[in-house]
Amino acid sequence: MTSCGHTTSxxxxxxxxxxxxxxxxxxxxxxxxxxxxATSRLQLxxxxxxxxxxxxxRELRIxxxxxxxxxxxxxxxxxxxxxxxxxxxxxxxxAIDTRRHGIPGTRTNLxxxxxxxxxxxxxxxxxxxRDLSPDAxxxxxxxxxxxxxxxxPMSGVELDFWHADEHGRYDYxxxxxRGVVHSGQDGRYRVDTIMxxxxxxxxxxxxGELLAMLDRDGYRAAHIHLKVRVRGxxxxxxxxxxxxxxHLDQDYVIGAVSEDLVVEPRLVGTVDGHRQYAMxxxxxxxxxxxxxxxxxx
Numbered sequence: 001m002t003s004c005g006h007t008t009s010x011x012x013x014x015x016x017x018x019x020x021x022x023x024x025x026x027x028x029x030x031x032x033x034x035x036x037x038a039t040s041r042l043q044l045x046x047x048x049x050x051x052x053x054x055x056x057x058r059e060l061r062i063x064x065x066x067x068x069x070x071x072x073x074x075x076x077x078x079x080x081x082x083x084x085x086x087x088x089x090x091x092x093x094x095a096i097d098t099r100r101h102g103i104p105g106t107r108t109n110l111x112x113x114x115x116x117x118x119x120x121x122x123x124x125x126x127x128x129x130r131d132l133s134p135d136a137x138x139x140x141x142x143x144x145x146x147x148x149x150x151x152x153p154m155s156g157v158e159l160d161f162w163h164a165d166e167h168g169r170y171d172y173x174x175x176x177x178r179g180v181v182h183s184g185q186d187g188r189y190r191v192d193t194i195m196x197x198x199x200x201x202x203x204x205x206x207x208g209e210l211l212a213m214l215d216r217d218g219y220r221a222a223h224i225h226l227k228v229r230v231r232g233x234x235x236x237x238x239x240x241x242x243x244x245x246x247h248l249d250q251d252y253v254i255g256a257v258s259e260d261l262v263v264e265p266r267l268v269g270t271v272d273g274h275r276q277y278a279m280x281x282x283x284x285x286x287x288x289x290x291x292x293x294x295x296x297x
Contacts, residue, residue, distance in 0.1 A: 108286075
């Protein structure tokens with residue numbers, strides 16, 4: 001980003017700030033990569049948000065000190081690189097549900113911050129790559145993939161799974177508990193993995209502080225992430241929630257948990273000293289948006 005270079009009125013020195021609101025408006029728009037239409041939309045959103053919050057300010061008599069305290073907090077969120085996470089927690093599901101309203105199929109959900117493309121195809125359907133601790137419970141997840149419009153089974157569909165381990169941690173370096181399986185001729189699929197657990201990733205950061213001050217649960221209910229691709233085209237991103245999680249009603253992502261995405265586990269036996277559970281979830285693949293339709297999809 002180029003410095004501004006305008007002359008300050010007090011000293012006559014040239015401004016060297018990388019960001020200055022006295023910079024030409026077009027230059028600022030270019031740095032934000034805003035088109036004319038995007039700028040108009042930004043202005044509309046800003047006006048609507050300001051109009052919606054003004055009555056709240058008046059009703060609750062919010063003070064300047066409270067505003068500045070909120071600003072200081074947002075500064076810390078930004079310094080921690082967590083602004084997107086904060087907005088996702090509060091508003092992402094509203095945006096997702098609004099975008100998908102009226103479209104048949106399994107409900108869409110957050111991708112989350114730890115998805116990594118290029119997970120390996122699991123020919124044996126097994127996502128486990130590491131030795132498991134005694135705390136790990138095994139899981140067989142299975143179901144049928146169907147077309148949400150016709151109800152017909154869909155074969156060869158890519159199901160891209162990822163989830164946290166028995167300690168609530170994701171594998172950031174390898175592909176443990178990550179992988180792609182395909183539906184069979186009858187649309188059936190199976191995944192061998194472990195039971196996900198509840199986890200709290202924000203206990204020691206600004207978002208965790210806010211959740212605590214709001215007396216909100218700091219945990220995410222145990223879940224499995226899933227992307228569905230048909231002929232290489234993504235059709236669905238969602239999450240499946242473990243039905244016996246104590247945090248289903250308090251998951252800190254507002255609106256993420258819904259009954260249609262909650263799957264009850266059944267204890268089916270023991271394998272090598274680990275309890276094994278089964279969960280069944282059928283996937284109804286949504287149709288492509290009209291602007292992405294291709295013949296035969």
